[in-house]
Amino acid sequence: MTSMLMTKIGSLELKNPVMVASGTYGYGEEFDDMYDISKLGAVVTKGVSLKPREGNPMPRVIEVASGMLNAIGLANVGIDNFLSEKLPFLVSRNATVIVNIFGSTIDEYSELAKLLDDHDGVSAVEVNISCPNVKAGGVQFGTDPKVAAKITKLVKKAFSKTVIVKLSPQVSDICAIAKAVEDAGADALSLINTIPAMAIDVDSRKPVLANITGGMSGPAVKPVALKLVYDVARSVRIPVVGLGGIMTTDDALEFLLAGASAVQIGTANFVNPKVALDVISGMDSYCRKLNLSSVQEVVGALEIQN
Amino acid sequence: MDDQKTKIISNDRIADQIFRMRFKVDWASFIPGQFVMISIPGDATFLRRPFGIASLNDGVAEIFYKTVGAGTRALSSIPKETSITVLGPCGHGFQVDSLPTTSILVAGGYGVSPLFGLAVKLLERGSDVQMFFGGMSADDLFLLDELRALGVRLHLATEDGSEGTKGLVTDLLLQELDGFASPHIFACGPDGLLKAVAEIGKQKGIATQVSLERYMACGIGVCLGCACKNSDGKFVRTCREGPVFDINDVEL
Numbered sequence: 001m002t003s004m005l006m007t008k009i010g011s012l013e014l015k016n017p018v019m020v021a022s023g024t025y026g027y028g029e030e031f032d033d034m035y036d037i038s039k040l041g042a043v044v045t046k047g048v049s050l051k052p053r054e055g056n057p058m059p060r061v062i063e064v065a066s067g068m069l070n071a072i073g074l075a076n077v078g079i080d081n082f083l084s085e086k087l088p089f090l091v092s093r094n095a096t097v098i099v100n101i102f103g104s105t106i107d108e109y110s111e112l113a114k115l116l117d118d119h120d121g122v123s124a125v126e127v128n129i130s131c132p133n134v135k136a137g138g139v140q141f142g143t144d145p146k147v148a149a150k151i152t153k154l155v156k157k158a159f160s161k162t163v164i165v166k167l168s169p170q171v172s173d174i175c176a177i178a179k180a181v182e183d184a185g186a187d188a189l190s191l192i193n194t195i196p197a198m199a200i201d202v203d204s205r206k207p208v209l210a211n212i213t214g215g216m217s218g219p220a221v222k223p224v225a226l227k228l229v230y231d232v233a234r235s236v237r238i239p240v241v242g243l244g245g246i247m248t249t250d251d252a253l254e255f256l257l258a259g260a261s262a263v264q265i266g267t268a269n270f271v272n273p274k275v276a277l278d279v280i281s282g283m284d285s286y287c288r289k290l291n292l293s294s295v296q297e298v299v300g301a302l303e304i305q306n
Numbered sequence: 307m308d309d310q311k312t313k314i315i316s317n318d319r320i321a322d323q324i325f326r327m328r329f330k331v332d333w334a335s336f337i338p339g340q341f342v343m344i345s346i347p348g349d350a351t352f353l354r355r356p357f358g359i360a361s362l363n364d365g366v367a368e369i370f371y372k373t374v375g376a377g378t379r380a381l382s383s384i385p386k387e388t389s390i391t392v393l394g395p396c397g398h399g400f401q402v403d404s405l406p407t408t409s410i411l412v413a414g415g416y417g418v419s420p421l422f423g424l425a426v427k428l429l430e431r432g433s434d435v436q437m438f439f440g441g442m443s444a445d446d447l448f449l450l451d452e453l454r455a456l457g458v459r460l461h462l463a464t465e466d467g468s469e470g471t472k473g474l475v476t477d478l479l480l481q482e483l484d485g486f487a488s489p490h491i492f493a494c495g496p497d498g499l500l501k502a503v504a505e506i507g508k509q510k511g512i513a514t515q516v517s518l519e520r521y522m523a524c525g526i527g528v529c530l531g532c533a534c535k536n537s538d539g540k541f542v543r544t545c546r547e548g549p550v551f552d553i554n555d556v557e558l
Contacts, residue, residue: 026528030546033307046528054541061523061531063353068523072530075541218352270524271345271353273309273393 004287005280005295007041007262009239010187012124012162014041014096014262017295018252018280021243021266022047022100022126022166023072027086028093031273038094040276041262045086047102047128050111052078056133057210062199067218067245068267069197071133071211074102079115091121098124098164101155104136109151113158123162127155127186130168130193132215139193142168145180152184164241167191167232169221174228175235182236190241190264191232192225217267219245226258233259233300247275249282259300307526308332309393314386315366322445323373324416325382331367331392337399338424339494339517339550342369343525345391350380356522356545358420358494359395367392370419370449396525400424400515400550402431406490410512411437411458412479412503414495415446420517421494422449425458436461436486440475440499444468476502483510493517497558504553514553520544 005016019042025031028043037043055075062069077086082099090097099122103109109127116122129142129151141147148165156163165181167174169192178189194215199208207213225244233240242260245267246252252263268275287295315328336359343354355377357369373379384390400420402409409428411421418439425435435456440463441447447462447469454460462470463478471478476499483489483506493503494517507514523529527546535557536542548556 024524024528030527034309055530055533058533059521059531060533061521061529063351063523066352068353070523070529070531075530075533270529272391273524273526 004293005283007296009124009164009241009262010162015039016041016280016283017256017262018276018283019044019098019241019262019264020269020276021264022128024266024269027082028090028095032093034273035277036093039280040095042096042098042123043090044098044100044126044264045082046076047074047100047131048076048079048082048112049074049102049104050079050108052076052081059208059210060214062208062214064197064199064216065220067216067220069199069209069214069216070194071209071214073133073211074131079112083115083119087119087121096123097121098126100126100128100166102128102131102137106141106147106151106154110154110158113155117159117161124164125155125159126164126166126190127151128166128193130166132168132170132194132196132213133211139168139170142177143171145177148177149180149184152181152186156185162187164188164190166193168193169195169224169228175231178232178236182238186238188239188241189232189236190243192221192228192244195221195224217245219247221245222251226254229255229260230258230302246279247271249279249286252279252283253286253298256295256298257300257302259302261296261299307394307396309391311389311391314384314388314390316386317382317384319382321448324370324448325373326368326370327381328366328368329390329392330365331362331394332365333395336362336395336423338427339399339420340395340397341420341525341549342367342392342394343396343522344381346377346381347384347388347390348380351377353523354393354525355381356396356525358517360419360422361426362423370416370422372416393525397545397549398547400492400517402428405431405433406488406513407434408486408489409433409435410479410483410486410489410491411435412475412491412493412495412499413437413439414475414499415441417495417499417517417519418449421492422453424492425453425456429457435459438463438475438479440464440478442466474502475499476506479503480506490514501558504558507553515550516553516556516558517550518544518548518556520549
């Protein structure tokens, strides 16, 4: 790929604006025998916490119309194993690594950020204050602008490279949260996390997910995500990373036009494991067709008739 | 493992609610117990669906499936020549490093599908293959002629008595098991059957492997939606560490 797709998120330089979203790509290992994962803009890892987590009881995924629900509950290997096994693998494959971090308390975020700061292989952290499927932490941190700002400040203090804060769609004013996080020093924002949702089995009259509720993702959420990205991109000066239901190049371009500087592909990885490569080459073709010198010319280029 | 576009060669109903589908693949071999993730054309489903691989001959893979939900119902109406995307072979299959004198295959309904491929492999290598095949009724027992033609000895049971012994196939297994020389057990079917087989295997000290069926979103180990518990009570991924487990490594 050419330099046409190069993208900057804060001080972080990416080969292209296509990342894979946290929780849909593990730690990259599973895709290694299918393609060269260094071709991605970045791999955003499964959310990592201080201690390993088993996650919620089963069942914890279910298909819904044009999408799916999950209530995994941030099952992960924990920071120690991540640093000793997962990160070296990603580094060995020359992947650009963004580590999604999750704490049950505010201090845990700062501790995680501190532990990751020492590692050259980590290019950025994505602060998860928006998971709908955990009892402690998660979205409760992401709905209060003051708490969101406090976590951002602590992580910025502990981590010297790019800090991205991942926002929840389920707030009354996402721009207020976005601004609070920007003012607290975040280098970029990513949105949206999944939308709280549920499904019921009418025969058993029970919720389908053992956790009762889950987070919705997939093409069904794309229009919602797009509108929130559009709103946030106009209200902050820091870069916005757009995600939510991207399945195709056109979906990704919609997010760029709405103001996102980069995108993440999530649930689509489950349906088409090579989708991220398709979107990267699709963007390249789009730029060539329009004779653009940089994909960044598309960012925020939405034309609105008066 | 690879993801490829291919065309359905055939997709035929072979028994009540049971279909046999064939499609070309690029991979040259598979381990019985491994599965494919198939994208179902049309709007009926969003996620792919997992299917145990039954056979692979001259680049043509074969699966058997029962129409049990929206995905399999939609798949059953897809005509041949239609393009599908097939990811595979996925997962950890049956391990037959040391060839057992007698291989006891226990199938519940369409759980026979991955065991078909295992039977072929075991017979080729010279094991005596005895299959205990159970279902609710005769409609659930299919592939019988093909299995007999391979040289598999069949022991049939149905809960309604419409074919073979009336009752559970695991009860039939328990009755006849002592007559076989140094057997290993390989099972695929609903959880109830696998649980009973695992108990029998543990009781009698027989090496036993079971193949689990679980709802899956990705099939490659990243969504973490198909987890089952290992013997330490920790979640492991059915799609990656399984779907075939030694009974000492999985909690059923």
